Amino acid sequence: MLAHSITPDPVYDFAAEVRAGLTRFGQKELPSKYLYDAVGSSLFEVISVLPEYGLTRADERLLRRHAFDIVDRLPGNIVVAELGSGSGKKTRWILEAVCRRQHTSYYPIEISRSALDMCARELGDIEPMSIVGFEREYLDGLVEVAARRAENEHILVLFLGSTIGNFDRPAGVDFLRRVRRTLRAGDCLLLGTDLEKPTWQLLPAYDDPLGVTAAFNLNLLARINRELEGNFVLQNFAHEARFNPTARSVEMHLRSRKPQEVKIRRAGLSVKLREGETIWTESSHKYSAGEICQVAEQSGFHCEAQWIDEEWPFAENLLVAD
Ligand SMILES: C[S@@+](CC[C@H](N)C(=O)[O-])C[C@H]1O[C@@H](n2cnc3c(N)ncnc32)[C@H](O)[C@@H]1O
Numbered sequence: 001m002l003a004h005s006i007t008p009d010p011v012y013d014f015a016a017e018v019r020a021g022l023t024r025f026g027q028k029e030l031p032s033k034y035l036y037d038a039v040g041s042s043l044f045e046v047i048s049v050l051p052e053y054g055l056t057r058a059d060e061r062l063l064r065r066h067a068f069d070i071v072d073r074l075p076g077n078i079v080v081a082e083l084g085s086g087s088g089k090k091t092r093w094i095l096e097a098v099c100r101r102q103h104t105s106y107y108p109i110e111i112s113r114s115a116l117d118m119c120a121r122e123l124g125d126i127e128p129m130s131i132v133g134f135e136r137e138y139l140d141g142l143v144e145v146a147a148r149r150a151e152n153e154h155i156l157v158l159f160l161g162s163t164i165g166n167f168d169r170p171a172g173v174d175f176l177r178r179v180r181r182t183l184r185a186g187d188c189l190l191l192g193t194d195l196e197k198p199t200w201q202l203l204p205a206y207d208d209p210l211g212v213t214a215a216f217n218l219n220l221l222a223r224i225n226r227e228l229e230g231n232f233v234l235q236n237f238a239h240e241a242r243f244n245p246t247a248r249s250v251e252m253h254l255r256s257r258k259p260q261e262v263k264i265r266r267a268g269l270s271v272k273l274r275e276g277e278t279i280w281t282e283s284s285h286k287y288s289a290g291e292i293c294q295v296a297e298q299s300g301f302h303c304e305a306q307w308i309d310e311e312w313p314f315a316e317n318l319l320v321a322d
Pocket of ligand 1: 032033036041044048056083084085086087088109110111112115136137138139160161162163
């Protein structure tokens, strides 16, 4: 008989990933998912309304304008799962359109507890709808949703805000394949993707003059100090956004302003940084509209429809599982 069950310890995982990332040979890295604690999720909400960050507004415009068209193309009787919902503000357009035809079960899947709370407050008034949030990693949450659906229900997965861009291209295809494996033929994925655009337009979205994105990035070090008893001095690091033309991505880094040694007690780690050395914290890959359909096909979906925002080139892609 099973006497004990082992539950994952989030602090242990965080410490292990910080240790692995900061002791890597060559470029030091920290996983971008750790940008989102309560402070990070709130700062992301501010970023999404900055004039330089056209991405959220483009995504929202497309959902607002085309929600009914999108929903008309879905099979009957669906449940909605959202990967990395954040506050869920722009999801309202889709949920209200779905609720016009049926009672809807909505499952936001988030690693950030505070984002899930924001989402429940933001969307709790939509009727007829029930919300059950999963504080989980994307695929773990999706597996739980898939296990709950009834035989006659289809799943609509939402992956908005171009969060797919946080994966490099091969990892993005791999991730979508894994999403596909949790779905049945005919289930749908609405995928928001930021499109390629000139660097003069792109870079300020990740390095705004008010310094909100800098604070968002630096908060990762502050979070390590808070949760893992680190001693990062935030003033010793500068936020940097750069375009990588080979990867076609914007990278966020934290640049060490001087030679320094940092201790992180709960990760059992002491790490040296040279002056000018960076810690890579996030990538945002940019796509062409045609490329998304190829990525869809490589992952076991086909591209049913695509809507493009011209003001801030961005695509909403409705993919159907083959
Ligand atoms: C770029 S934000 C986008 C939020 C929202 N979808 C939007 O479009 O504004 C990414 C969201 O995904 C969540 N997230 C990041 N990595 C995750 C993971 N591995 N599993 C679950 N949620 C994750 C973050 O907490 C964050 O709220």
